[in-house]
Each structure stands twice: as structure tokens, then as C-alpha cells.
Amino acid sequence: MEGAPPVVAVPPAAGAPREARPSTVPPEPTILHVDIDAFFASIEQQRDPRLKGRPVIVGAGVIASCSYEARRHGLKAGMTLSEAKRLCPEAVILEGHAQVYRCFAEEIFARCRAVAPAVETHLDEAYCDLTGTERLHGDPLAAGRRLREAVREATGLTVTCGIGPNRMLAKLVGKTVKPDGLARITAGEADTFVRDLPVERILGVGHAHAKTLRSMNVRTAGDMRALPIEALERLFGAPGRLLYERCRGRDTAVVTEREVPLTISRETSFHRDTADRAEIEGMLEYLAGRACRTARELGIRPRTVAVRLRYSDGEGDEQARSLRQPSDADPIVLGLALETLARLFHRRVALHLVGLTLSNFVRAGGEQGALFDEREAGRRAALYRAFDGVRRTFGHGVLVSGRALHLKGRLDEDEHGFVLRTPSLTK
Numbered sequence: 562m563e564g565a566p567p568v569v570a571v572p573p574a575a576g577a578p579r580e581a582r583p584s585t586v587p588p589e590p591t592i593l594h595v596d597i598d599a600f601f602a603s604i605e606q607q608r609d610p611r612l613k614g615r616p617v618i619v620g621a622g623v624i625a626s627c628s629y630e631a632r633r634h635g636l637k638a639g640m641t642l643s644e645a646k647r648l649c650p651e652a653v654i655l656e657g658h659a660q661v662y663r664c665f666a667e668e669i670f671a672r673c674r675a676v677a678p679a680v681e682t683h684l685d686e687a688y689c690d691l692t693g694t695e696r697l698h699g700d701p702l703a704a705g706r707r708l709r710e711a712v713r714e715a716t717g718l719t720v721t722c723g724i725g726p727n728r729m730l731a732k733l734v735g736k737t738v739k740p741d742g743l744a745r746i747t748a749g750e751a752d753t754f755v756r757d758l759p760v761e762r763i764l765g766v767g768h769a770h771a772k773t774l775r776s777m778n779v780r781t782a783g784d785m786r787a788l789p790i791e792a793l794e795r796l797f798g799a800p801g802r803l804l805y806e807r808c809r810g811r812d813t814a815v816v817t818e819r820e821v822p823l824t825i826s827r828e829t830s831f832h833r834d835t836a837d838r839a840e841i842e843g844m845l846e847y848l849a850g851r852a853c854r855t856a857r858e859l860g861i862r863p864r865t866v867a868v869r870l871r872y873s874d875g876e877g878d879e880q881a882r883s884l885r886q887p888s889d890a891d892p893i894v895l896g897l898a899l900e901t902l903a904r905l906f907h908r909r910v911a912l913h914l915v916g917l918t919l920s921n922f923v924r925a926g927g928e929q930g931a932l933f934d935e936r937e938a939g940r941r942a943a944l945y946r947a948f949d950g951v952r953r954t955f956g957h958g959v960l961v962s963g964r965a966l967h968l969k970g971r972l973d974e975d976e977h978g979f980v981l982r983t984p985s986l987t988k
Contacts, residue, residue, distance in 0.1 A: 589748065591701050592816065593689040594723045594731035595673055595708065597666070598740035600685035601626035601657050604665050607717045616649050618642070619657040622830040622871075622913055627652075629740055665716055672711045676704050681816045688728055690816040705743045726751065729764045729812035736762075751810035756783040763807050765800055773797075782808040822859070827852045828916025834873040836911045839964070845902060847965040848917045849895040854949055856919055862887035863919035866894055868901040871914040878905050887923045890941050894919070895963075 597603070601619035606612040606628060616631035618624050624645055627636045634649035645652060670687055673680045676698060677689035691701055698704040705722040712720050723735025724745040734746040734754070746754055755763075761771045763782055773796060779785055785793075785808035793801030806812065827848040835841065845868070856863060867881035880901050888894060898917055906912070 588693045588695075590726050591691040591694075592725055592728050592731040593677065593691050593701065593705060593708075594725075594728065594735050595669070595687045595689060596721045596723075596732075596735055596739070597669060597685040598719045598721055599626060599628050599632075600666075601662055602628040602631070603718050604662055605655055605657070608661075612653060616652040618645055618652050618654045620654070621656050625657065665718065668716050669712050669718070669720065672708060672715060675711070676708055679816045679818055681818055686732075688731070688816045691724075702743065702745055705745075709741075709743065727810075727812040728814050728816065729807055730754070730810060732764070733758070733762065755808065755810040756781065756786075758782045760785060760808075763804065764812065765804055765807060770797060770804075822922075824918050824920045825852050825855050825863070826916060826918045828869065828914060830871075830914040831912065834911035834913050836909075841906070841912060841915060842899060842902070843964040844915055845898055845917060846891075846895050846963050848915070849898055850891050850965070852917055852919050853889050853891045853894050853945075856889040856922070857925075857945060857949060860925045861922040862889045862925050863894070864921035864923065865919070866897045866901065867918040867920065868898050868905060869914070869916040869918065870902075870905055870912055872908060872910040873913045874910055876908075876910070877914075880905050881918075881920075883921075889925065890945065892941075 602617040605617055605619060606615075612628075614630060615628070616634060616636070617628040618631055618636065619626045620642065622642060624636060624638050624640045624642065626638060627645075631645075631649055631652055634652075636645050636649055636652070642654060645654075666682075666685065670680065670682045673682075673687045673689050677691055677694070679690040681688040691698065691704060694704070695701070698707075701724050705724055709720055709722060712718060719741035721735050721739045721741060722743045723731045723733070723738075724743075725731035725734055726746075726748040730746050730751055734744045735742070738744045759781060760766050760774045760779060761768075763785070766774070774780075774785065779788065785804065788805075790802060790805040793805050795801070797804065829844065829848070831840070831844070863884070864887045865881050865883050867879060869877065869879040871877040882897055882901050884893065884897055902915075
């Protein structure tokens with residue numbers, strides 16, 4: 562600044578004690594990505610040793626998860642079971658059970674929390690922030706090795722670990738050593754590593770975005786770098802700014818341990834494709850009850866309810882609507898879900914799958930309504946707390962009401978309730 566006196570560093574007098582100054586250089590970010598190998602299928606192989614070494618599929622209608630033995634035949638998640646049987650006739654097909662998978666996942670995520678102060682968990686993967694933990698764990702690769710051993714000892718499953726300076730690079734480098742691998746990439750290696758990757762490998766580039774980019778002859782991350790940020794924003798909106806950074810190996814997303822999930826989803830495919838309104842509405846009521854119970858256990862209430870349909874011909878539809886007031890009460894959520902179903906289900910084609918998703922959550926008790934509404938809500942909350950207590954003790958299936966009674970005798974049941982064909986977990 563003009564006129565400002567020059568700043569002169571004056572060394573301390575000889576013999577004078579130097580003031581200890583903490584380092585102002587922040588530690589280099591270190592993110593560990595943990596990916597459970599062939600999640601559902603590996604658990605089934607672990608539970609039944611007769612399945613080890615055999616191609617195993619978990620899913621109904623489509624593949625939700627398949628073992629690496631199945632993948633050698635070209636099978637992958639999302640493929641229809643009819644196509645999977647054609648490619649691999651000897652595959653073992655299982656419907657699976659979500660509650661079992663959730664227990665295994667929690668065991669693995671508990672091991673992640675033992676090595677990292679911040680852990681963000683998803684269905685079959687976790688991001689662990691190891692930044693600044695070198696004095697505790699030493700080399701990050703050593704921490705990754707210990708974590709893999711702990712998971713194998715506790716669950717019998719394998720995980721692949723990737724370590725990098727950000728989330729995207731950690732996940733990408735892990736993919737190069739799947740399954741049961743461990744790899745690390747440094748910030749200095751990022752540019753070369755990312756430049757030649759196909760655009761589909763960049764985090765945030767889905768099928769539609771990749772198709773758009775390839776139509777412009779943009780096939781690699783290096784090709785993407787030729788597009789100015791304004792062009793990417795015009796093509797993809799706000800996510801275009803993120804893609805501009807990610808094709809250069811930069812990802813500013815932080816690891817956040819979300820106490821409140823983004824969504825709670827429950828869905829299932831029917832044992833037989835159906836157009837029976839009573840069966841469809843009964844299943845929707847059952848799914849709404851499962852989702853609302855999870856929301857109550859987390860102490861959250863959704864503002865938004867979405868219904869998803871998939872028809873027997875593969876076509877699908879989904880619509881989300883907002884509640885007038887956030888609510889975790891089964892009848893309120895179900896009422897909006899049934900209204901949405903009536904709007905969506907208009908084709909003269911049988912349904913293969915129905916699903917319900919709750920989102921846009923608020924903390925329970927954070928909203929205030931009229932006095933009468935609050936009294937009614939309080940009575941309803943007490944009733945459902947009692948229901949939840951009974952179900953925790955004796956299993957969810959011990960109480961079935963309303964339209965869901967129509968499913969009795971049609972579906973298999975266990976202590977968790979009706980056995981759904983498509984495993985669905987909180988996301």
C-alpha cells in the first residue's frame with residue numbers, strides 16, 4: 562500500500578529465547594475410500610460356504626449385486642435376470658435380505674470409525690478423512706492395511722481401499738486394484754492419472770452426460786479440459802462447475818458424517834408382475850410403514866414423499882410431492898403416497914416394482930402448528946412409539962394393518978416382516 566512504512570524483520574537479541582510458533586501450513590488432505598467388494602453377493606457366500614467360488618447373483622428382476630465369479634461371465638449390476646441366466650446358466654440367484662446386509666455394513670463402518678475422526682457412510686462404501694492422523698497411524702497405507710485386516714477378521718469380507726488427496730481420486734485409484742486391493746495416489750500424480758480416463762469415470766458424469774460429451778467428441782478427462790467452465794455450465798447447469806474441477810483431478814467435497822440421511826428409500830419388485838390395485842396399495846402401505854419407522858428412530862420427519870414405479874415392459878415413472886407439514890406418521894405419509902400413485906399408475910401395463918422415498922428432512926419437534934393439530938400429533942406420536950416398541954421386541958411383522966393385510970398369505974414372512982424381493986437400505 563502506498564505510503565506504508567516498510568516492514569523489517571528484526572532478529573531476536575543473542576541469547577534471547579525464541580518464541581515457539583505453531584506451524585501455519587495445514588496438513589495435506591488424506592482421504593481413504595473403503596469399498597465393500599461385491600457387497601450382497603459376498604455376504605451370501607460368507608453365510609453359506611457352499612457358494613464360495615460359484616457365480617452368485619442377488620436381486621429380483623435385475624441384478625442388485627453379483628460375485629466376481631459371475632462378473633467373469635459379463636454379469637453386472639442392473640442387468641436383467643433373464644439376460645444374466647443366458648450369459649451364465651449356472652449362476653445361483655438369491656433374493657437376499659436387507660437387514661442382514663445392514664448388519665454387516667455397520668460392522669465394517671465401525672472399523673472405519675476406529676481409524677478416522679470423520680467417516681461418511683453410504684450403502685457399500687465409506688469415505689474416511691485421515692488428514693492429520695499420521696502421528697497416530699503412521700503411513701496412510703499402513704492404516705489401510707490394518708483396516709482391511711480388521712474387516713476381514715470381524716466379518717470374513719474383503720474391502721478395497723484407495724487413498725488420495727481428495728474423495729474422487731481416492732475412489733478412482735481404488736477401482737484400479739479391485740477386489741481386495743490397496744492403492745494410493747498423491748497430488749503430484751493426479752494430473753497424469755486423471756488425464757486419460759474415459760469421461761464416464763469422472764465423478765458426476767452419468768450415462769446422459771457421457772452421451773452428450775461423446776457426441777461432441779469429448780472422450781477423456783483431458784478432452785474435457787478444453788471446454789471452458791461457461792460451456793460446461795451451459796451444458797449441465799451448476800454441476801458443470803464441479804466437472805470443470807474434477808476433470809483436472811480436483812474435488813473440493815469434504816467428508817461429512819451425516820447424522821440425517823439424504824433419503825430413506827424402501828422398494829420391492831413383486832413376486833409376479835401385477836395390476837391388482839389392492840396388492841399394489843397394500844405393498845405401498847407396508848413400505849410407507851417401514852420408512853416412517855426408520856424416520857422416527859432417527860428423530861426426523863420428511864417434507865417430501867416420492868413414489869417410484871417400474872412396469873413389466875421396463876418403463877418407469879417417479880413423482881415427488883410435498884407434505885403440508887413435515888410428518889413421520891404412517892397415515893399422513895401413506896395418504897400422500899396413495900394420491901401420487903393414483904396420478905402415476907395410468908398405463909394399462911402390469912407393475913414390476915413399487916418404491917417409496919422420504920426426503921427433505923427436519924428434526925422432529927422443530928415445527929409448530931395449531932394447538933389442536935399439536936394435540937392430535939402428540940396422540941398419534943404416542944401411538945406409533947408404542948407400535949415401534951412392540952416391533953423392536955417381537956419383529957416388524959408382528960403388527961400389520963390396513964391395506965397391508967392384503968399381503969398376508971401372498972408373501973413369505975420372517976421375524977423382520979414380509980420378505981421383500983429387492984433389498985433396499987437407508988441411503
